[in-house]
Amino acid sequence: MTNRIANQMAEELRKASRVALFSHVSPDGDCIGSTLGLGLALEALGKEVYMYNSDPIPRNLGFLPGVKKMRTELPAPFPKVLLFVDCTDLQRVNLESGDFPADSLILNLDHHISNQNFGHINWVDSQASATGEIAYELIRLLGVKLSQDIATNLYTAILTDTGSFKYSNTTSKTHQIAGELMDSGIDFGDIHHHVFDRTPLAKLELLRRGLNQLQVLAQGQFAMMTLHKVDFEEIGAEESLGEGLIDHARTLEGVEVAALLKEVNAVIRVSLRSNRWFDVNKIASHFGGGGHKRAAGCTLEMPLEEAKELLLQTIEEELALGRS
Ligand code: 5GP
Ligand code: MN
Ligand code: MN
Known part of the structure; x- marks a missing residue:
């Protein structure tokens, strides 16, 4: 079942020339890392990509490759294909359904058990530790090479949502994917340092x-x-x-x-x-x-x-x- 949905989502993304990605308010490492990883992968396929979050990026995520491409203004005009990342529902994005064209194609990529299946295609896997795991699978399906930049973003997504691989959502698959990401040449020590070891006095x-x-x-x-x-x-x-x-x-x-x-x-x-x-x-x-x-x-x-x-x-x- 999931395979069919996964293939449908990959197919729609392959066909699209412009895609907008949306992630949730009060952003965390998973929604930003997954958005950037997917955004860079879609760019590698030659798509015009728009990445939106209504809030500022947390300081400890400012090192993520591509983070300067994140926008706090909505795209104008909206692309036909809208990909929602790590969001249970549209309210999590500060969006109402009237804010985008009625003929938009809504793709919903998420791992929350409370996801409202608000998309036309809903790839929701509550067994995944992070949306970053699902984003990894989608990028594999799209046939995009895991660049160091993409892998750094996905690793950060998984690292943060698993509390450094210690929460009960962590599975052997989580570790396998993290291993693949490490094999793409990421500097995981540097990632840990940026995410966790530069606590501002505030x-x-x-x-x-x-x-x-x-x-x-x-x-x-x-x-x-x-x-x-x-x-x-x-x-x-x-x-x-x-x-x-x-x-x-x-x-x-x-x-x-x-x-x-x-x-x-x-x-x-x-x-x-x-x-x-x-x-x-x-x-x-x-x-x-x-x-x-x-x-x-x-x-x-x-x-x-x-x-x-x-x-x-x-x-x-x-x-x-x-x-x-
Ligand atoms: P946190 O406590 O770190 O903000 O969020 C913990 C988890 O609950 C995250 O997966 C986050 O996405 C989800 N979450 C936090 N606040 C809300 C909310 O207001 N609505 C929904 N649907 N999910 C939330
Ligand atoms: Mn999140
Ligand atoms: Mn998440």
Whole structure:
């Protein structure tokens, strides 16, 4: 089944002369790495490629080959073929269906269990650790040689979504693909250095404040971290610097569920993680978001204190139900 869908998607891309790629708001290594890897591969096939993200690129991804080609303005005119990368639904891109021509061909390439199958062709594989794995397969199907630039982007996509190959989404296939990418001559030490080992002081400052506001709840099973608007303002940190801080709450001994609540503009951005059994996608989906079983997110439009109460109550209830 997937083979047929994969071939259909490759065929549509082969036929297209112009393609626009879209990735999700609050971008991460997977959506940017997969977009750039695919974008460069399509360019190698002679296509005119437009790569869009509505938000700025996180600082630690600024080294990715081709990153200067990313645009924050929508393409004009729109190409016929639109490829959505690592997006569960159109809202994740800040797009409404009226924002692009009705006769567009929508290709949906993703690995989220909560994907809404919003495309004409939906290649959604929730077994894949990262959209980067699926992008790798698509590039292979297209017959494009894995250049060092393409491989650097795909490796970064997989590296970031697997938490350096340690989350439970990592499979032997993940390692096989990473091995192929390493064989294309990438400097993986340099990639790790750029992605993880150049922490801006502002990020440590955010962590300091996050830890100050850490609460361990539900008999030690739930750890909740909060960052207020003023924390970001006083430090001069952008929201994307909060990425990864939640792991300090998740890895606390005895914790099954962790949440990071960030007060951003007038809304609360919630990140959720679990360790062994708790389904955070269920909680995020309940509040209009989504993601995976072990990593998910949503946005709550209410004051921070209310959001904390609501989350605590919902998660406590779900924890009380226990493992199903
Ligand atoms: P993070 O907590 O790192 O922002 O996101 C964790 C996972 O949940 C990622 O796979 C991300 O794409 C997904 N996710 C985060 N926020 C949302 C949201 O508001 N809606 C949906 N559908 N997925 C989200
Ligand atoms: Mn993502
Ligand atoms: Mn992803």
